[in-house]
Amino acid sequence: MFNKKALLGLSLGLMSAVTFAAPITYKIDPAHTATLFSWNHFGFSTPTANFSDIQGDIQVDEAHPEKSSVNVTIPVSSVNTNVSALDKEFQEAAWFNSAQYPNITFKSTRVETKDKKHFKIFGDLTVKGTTKPVVLNATLNKQGVHPMKKVAAIGFNATTSFDRSAFGIGNYVPNVSDKITVNITTEASVDK
Numbered sequence: 001m002f003n004k005k006a007l008l009g010l011s012l013g014l015m016s017a018v019t020f021a022a023p024i025t026y027k028i029d030p031a032h033t034a035t036l037f038s039w040n041h042f043g044f045s046t047p048t049a050n051f052s053d054i055q056g057d058i059q060v061d062e063a064h065p066e067k068s069s070v071n072v073t074i075p076v077s078s079v080n081t082n083v084s085a086l087d088k089e090f091q092e093a094a095w096f097n098s099a100q101y102p103n104i105t106f107k108s109t110r111v112e113t114k115d116k117k118h119f120k121i122f123g124d125l126t127v128k129g130t131t132k133p134v135v136l137n138a139t140l141n142k143q144g145v146h147p148m149k150k151v152a153a154i155g156f157n158a159t160t161s162f163d164r165s166a167f168g169i170g171n172y173v174p175n176v177s178d179k180i181t182v183n184i185t186t187e188a189s190v191d192k
Helices: 004-021 084-090
Strands: 024-028 034-038 048-051 055-060 069-075 103-113 118-127 130-145 152-163 179-189
Touching (some): 024 152, 055 152, 055 179, 103 130
Antiparallel strands (some): 024 179, 034 179, 055 069, 069 103, 103 118, 118 130, 130 152, 152 179
16 A cells, blocks of 8 residues: 555656646747738839737647647738838728728647757637638747746747638739738747
8 A cells, every 4th residue: 555655756756747737828929920921013123011919828738749739810900011002902891891890810730840949830720801821831949948038939930821811801903913922930939
């Protein structure tokens, strides 16, 4: 029969192992997160624009990386093309229709680990009320204690591409490219 001290020690050991293996949820830092998208303009140039004030979380499961997840909300009103007239036009019904669909969302469905730093994040992108699958090719930049916040932090870069017409935004295709390329950088940390 186990003595009480041995049983208590075993229980604490198991609890520590469970706590150590528990997934960690990081909250995205909007000030250090950007989504930059680009397109071809009549073959002459490759303009870019970005969204800001991005909200969401990244849940990392160290024991089972495939169970990690990403959940992001991007306000359409935050778009910045560096052309104020175009920023305004993008809010209209013919484009993003922000009055009816104020947010773009991405929710991961699964994660594939290529190695300790590279991942494929499969998920559902919703733009203008239409949801389509996309794949983010993600690279882990760093994971550790944030030197200023003194909390656990993580940072990724990711890329993807898709046809905007699939989301009901096909204006000026093919002269203005249907294919949109997206570059993402994000920093996230554990809430205190």
